Amino acid sequence: MSATTTTPETTSTTQPKKRRLRTPYFQVVASLAWKDLRAEARGREMVNAMLLFSIMAVLIFSFALELDRQAQEATVGGVLWVTIAFAGTLGLGRSLAAEKDKGSLDALLLAPVERSALFYGKMIGNFLFTLAVGFLLVFLLTVLFNVNLFRPVLWLIIVLGCLGFATTGTLVASMSVHARAREMLLPILLLPVILPIIISATRASTALLTELKTEDWLPWIQLLVVVDFVFLLAGFFLFDFIVEE
Amino acid sequence: MIEIESLVKTFGYFPVLRGVDLKVERGQFLAFLGPNGSGKTTMLRILQGLAKPTSGRVLIGGWEIPKETFAVRQQLGVVSHLPLLYDSLTAEENLLFFARLYDVPAAERGDRVHTMLQQVGLDKRAKSVVQTFSRGMVQRLAIARALLHDPAILLLDEPYTGLDVDAAALLDHLLTEVAGVKDGIRTVIMTTHDLGRAYQHATHVAILSRGKIGYYGPTSAMTTDELPRIYAETVGMMTTA
Numbered sequence: 001m002s003a004t005t006t007t008p009e010t011t012s013t014t015q016p017k018k019r020r021l022r023t024p025y026f027q028v029v030a031s032l033a034w035k036d037l038r039a040e041a042r043g044r045e046m047v048n049a050m051l052l053f054s055i056m057a058v059l060i061f062s063f064a065l066e067l068d069r070q071a072q073e074a075t076v077g078g079v080l081w082v083t084i085a086f087a088g089t090l091g092l093g094r095s096l097a098a099e100k101d102k103g104s105l106d107a108l109l110l111a112p113v114e115r116s117a118l119f120y121g122k123m124i125g126n127f128l129f130t131l132a133v134g135f136l137l138v139f140l141l142t143v144l145f146n147v148n149l150f151r152p153v154l155w156l157i158i159v160l161g162c163l164g165f166a167t168t169g170t171l172v173a174s175m176s177v178h179a180r181a182r183e184m185l186l187p188i189l190l191l192p193v194i195l196p197i198i199i200s201a202t203r204a205s206t207a208l209l210t211e212l213k214t215e216d217w218l219p220w221i222q223l224l225v226v227v228d229f230v231f232l233l234a235g236f237f238l239f240d241f242i243v244e245e
Numbered sequence: 246m247i248e249i250e251s252l253v254k255t256f257g258y259f260p261v262l263r264g265v266d267l268k269v270e271r272g273q274f275l276a277f278l279g280p281n282g283s284g285k286t287t288m289l290r291i292l293q294g295l296a297k298p299t300s301g302r303v304l305i306g307g308w309e310i311p312k313e314t315f316a317v318r319q320q321l322g323v324v325s326h327l328p329l330l331y332d333s334l335t336a337e338e339n340l341l342f343f344a345r346l347y348d349v350p351a352a353e354r355g356d357r358v359h360t361m362l363q364q365v366g367l368d369k370r371a372k373s374v375v376q377t378f379s380r381g382m383v384q385r386l387a388i389a390r391a392l393l394h395d396p397a398i399l400l401l402d403e404p405y406t407g408l409d410v411d412a413a414a415l416l417d418h419l420l421t422e423v424a425g426v427k428d429g430i431r432t433v434i435m436t437t438h439d440l441g442r443a444y445q446h447a448t449h450v451a452i453l454s455r456g457k458i459g460y461y462g463p464t465s466a467m468t469t470d471e472l473p474r475i476y477a478e479t480v481g482m483m484t485t486a
Contacts, residue, residue, distance in 0.1 A: 022315045023348040031345040039333035042374065103327030107390075110293055111346040112318040244297070 021112070028113045032121025036095070037128065046094045050087040050133050057083045058137065062144040069146070076145045077205030080137055081161065081198050085191070088130045088162075092169040093186045095126055096177040105177070109243060119170060119239035127166035134158040153208055153217070160224045161201035167231040168194050174242045200224045246271050247292070247398070247432065252301035254287055261287045263456035264301070269449075271397075272429030276443035276464075277436045279453035280480050285436040288453070289402050292434070293323060306397065319347075322391035322399045322431075326406035328383045329390065330375050336362060336386050337371040340393060347394035361389035364423045366415075381412025388419050401435035405442060413442075420446060444472050452479040 040047055061079045065071075099105040099122075108118050135158070138149045172193055176185040204220035247269040254262040261284045269275050279285050290296040291303060294314040303309065308316040323329070330339050340358040349357055362368040365385040375383060384404065391399060401420075405413050437443050443450060444464055450472065452460040459479035467475065 021319070023346060027345060027348070031342055035331065035334065035338075035342045038338060039331055043333040102332065103325060103329045104331055106293075106295060106325070106327070107323075107329035107343070108346070109295055110318060110321065110323055111343070112315045112348070113346060 023111065023113045025114055025117050028111075028117035029121045029124065032108070032118060033124035033128075036122065036125030040125070040129065045098075046091045047129050047132060049094065050091045050129060051136055053090055054083050054087045054133050054137055055140065057086065058140045058144060072145045073147050073210050074206060076141050076147045076149070077202050077209055079145070080134075080141055080149075080158075080205060081202045083137055084130065084134055084158075084162065084165065085194060085198055087133045088126075088165050088169060089187050089190055091129050091133075092126060092166075092173045092190070093183055095122065095129075096170075096173040097182060100177045105243075115240040115243060116236045118243075119174070119235045122174075123166050123170040123235065126170050127163055130162040130166050130169075131159065134162050147209060149209070151208065153221075154205060157201055157204050157208070157221060157224070160221065160228055161197060164197035164201075164224060164228040164231060165194055167228065167235055168197065171231070171235050171238065171242065174239065196227050197224065200227065246304075246306065247434070248302070248304040250302040252288075252291065252303060253299045254284070254291060254296065255299045260456055262291075262298075265453075265456070265458055267451060267458060267461070269432060269434060271432055273449055274433040274435070274447045275449045275451055276447035277434055277451050277453065278438075278440065278443060278476060279436075283453045283480070284456050285453055286402060289400055289434070289436055292400060293321060294318060319394070320397045322394070322396035323402070324384070324387050324391045324399070324404045325402040326404065328375075328387055330383065330386060332376040333374060335372050335374055336367050336378075336389075339375060339386065340389060343390050344393050349394055357393060361393055365389045365419060379412070380407050381409065381415060384408060384412065384416060385419060388416075388423065392423065397431060399431045399433045401433065401437075403436055403438070405437060405439055417442070417445070440472050440476060441469070444469050450475075452476055454480045 058079065061083070065075060065079075067075060096105070099108070109115070135155075138154070138158070141147065142149045169190055172190045173186055176182045176189055179185045200220045200223040204217045204224065207217035207220065247267070249265055249267040252262050252265040252267075253260065265284075265288065277285050277288070287296060291298050291310065292305065294310050294317055297311050305317045306320050310317055331342070334342065337358060340361060341354060344354045344358055359368065359371075362371050365388055367382060367386055367389070370378070370382070375386065378386065387404075404416060408416060433446075435443070435446065444467075447464050449461070449463050450467075451458050452475070454460075460475055462475075464472075
């Protein structure tokens with residue numbers, strides 16, 4: 001963002017080096033997202049837990065709800081989003097707690113970077129992990145509920161819903177990470193806040209899967225876009241205050 | 246230079262720092278001593294810009310905290326008792342990540358990381374995941390991370406915590422040789438409970454007691470044996486001396 005330079009006190013005895021006052025915005029976002037993906041690709045702690053939870057939840061739903069074809073089409077959207085919400089909450093808790101426990105959250109906050117860039121960097125990682133769960137669920141639900149979920153518009157709804165969830169979740173998880181009982185606090189704080197996302201995503205998915213007209217699902221997608229945008233903006237303005245001690 | 250004037254920090258109604266005045270000259274090594282809960286870590290967190298002072302003024306290299314926090318952060322390197330590193334990344338990946346965050350120029354990044362790893366003796370473990378490192382190796386890597394961007398000020402928050410005798414001796418060596426603390430290349434503030442090490446490294450000692458600086462003086466004006474007595478008298482401990 002800013003390319004202002006400064007001449008800080010240096011250890012050098014020669015001409016002091018001109019340094020940028022703060023690290024470029026997108027360099028921070030990209031580095032943090034890369035770091036999260038790299039760490040997760042190696043450790044696979046978070047994604048494995050989210051995927052296993054999703055498989056279990058869908059299996060339980062599929063055996064608990066013995067539904068006819070019509071009822072399955074009407075229910076599968078709800079099952080999809082409830083599972084994404086709970087599996088995503090599981091991952092979010094881990095994502096921020098890992099930073100806090102090793103002190104690396106402080107290391108990030110110590111760097112000469114815009115705090116909102118840290119928010120977007122963390123959010124991108126969380127978004128991609130939640131999206132992976134969403135796409136796995138498309139395959140699972142297609143098999144177990146015998147409803148074809150391979151529809152481009154549904155994939156768009158999943159992308160928008162996961163984006164909203166990750167944005168809101170990263171913001172709320174950053175609030176709860178300092179609390180002692182953060183594992184309990186996160187779902188209590190997060191679930192009411194993500195209601196507009198879950199409701200609009202579920203309504204749009206269900207309307208699409210039950211073959212309703214475009215005007216029945218399009219407004220929900222539009223609402224989803226608006227909610228995503230609002231939370232993306234909220235992250236930009238609020239993250240600095242949230243991580244402030 | 247670091248200047249602290251009438252610094253007060255309260256948590257709710259509880260005052261932790263009650264008007265601290267302190268000046269640390271460029272190239273000085275200040276050992277910051279005090280019992281648990283005396284406010285050492287809070288003080289360091291304020292200097293790092295991680296906590297805001299309730300009142301008072303803090304200037305680092307001429308920049309005021311928290312107003313000019315970006316300029317201040319460029320000058321700070323921090324080593325804490327927590328590793329501030331990522332377990333799942335390799336030593337090299339960790340340093341490259343922080344080099345990007347501190348905007349070390351892309352052309353110099355690889356060389357700088359390699360040099361730092363070499364200086365702390367971890368170049369042969371550059372591709373190893375930090376999870377596989379001993380506590381001493383992690384602390385060496387933490388020093389490399391703190392020095393990556395060549396900061397003018399080094400803040401050490403109880404860096405010897407959890408280190409065995411060999412690892413602590415190696416840390417002594419790294420602080421002297423790699424961080425250049427003895428040569429006055431950097432200004433250093435170290436919080437510690439280890440009075441022997443404080444005396445060994447520091448040019449000056451400040452003892453924090455009940456939220457205020459109870460004692461401040463150069464180590465050259467005291468002997469090794471005197472420091473424990475001064476410490477005990479300042480913090481109001483029972484002493485056997």
